[in-house]
Amino acid sequence: MNKRVLIPLAIILVLLIGGTIYVGTFRLEEVQVEGCVMSSEETVRETVKNEAPLGNVLLLYLKNQFSKIGDIPFVAKLDVEFVDKNTLKVTVYEKQVAGCIEYMNRFVYFDRDGIALESTTERKAGVPCIDGLDIPNWVLNEVLPMEDSERFSLILNITQLIEKYELDIDRIMFTREGNIVLRYEKIDVELGNGENLTPQLMNLKSILKGLEGKKGVLYMKEFNSDSSTASFKEK
Secondary structure (H helix, E strand, C coil): CCHHHHHHHHHHHHHHHHHHHHHCCCECCEEEEECCCCCCHHHHHHHHHHHCHHHEHHHHHHHHCCCCCCCCCCEEEEEEEEEECCEEEEEEEECCEEEEEEECCEEEEEECCCEEEEEECCCCCCCCEECCCCCCCCCCCCECCCCCHHHHHHHHHHHHHHHHCCCCCCEEEECCCCCEEEEECCEEEEEECCCCHHHHHHHHHHHHHCCCCCCEEEECCCCCCCCCCCEEEEC
């Protein structure tokens, strides 16, 4: 092999070695996480680190362009950005959690379409828990199977309105007669059979502001689009 061939090959070899060494300096040492509310920052951080090929920032970034970083409870999407050669910034976009149901000493969380997102022993703040529903076998990432489909449809409507009007409801309950009761701190809100949910929940936040710190029952069964009838009985 003559010198005209050897010299270009040597140059290519040097460039390859130099490039490999340079890429090797992109060692993942820190993962900055923001956007977690329902999800765990530590879980996101560890998942990202485990997904990094050879623990390399550059290789992880390239991988993320073509495939999703592992499945993480409550996480819909991760955006990955460079901070520096050894640091990534991860922005978390979470799934919208509508409510949860207690099942075998665990809380099954679901979204606004009734799809099961996660099962955990942790009761997360800000998510209404539904009492009085039986769920047979269920599968993660599928719609929860309910024996009473009409009531479940009603619950989904309630949880969507709770989210829309930014209400901090602890529990959704049903009486033996089928009437809806919402629990807010130490106040039970009686809504009736669900015929007037939109006007009731649209106005509930402003009504509850005037009852802060009180304990009792707020009667809103007669509250509808034509009548603003509501009364409070303190305990």
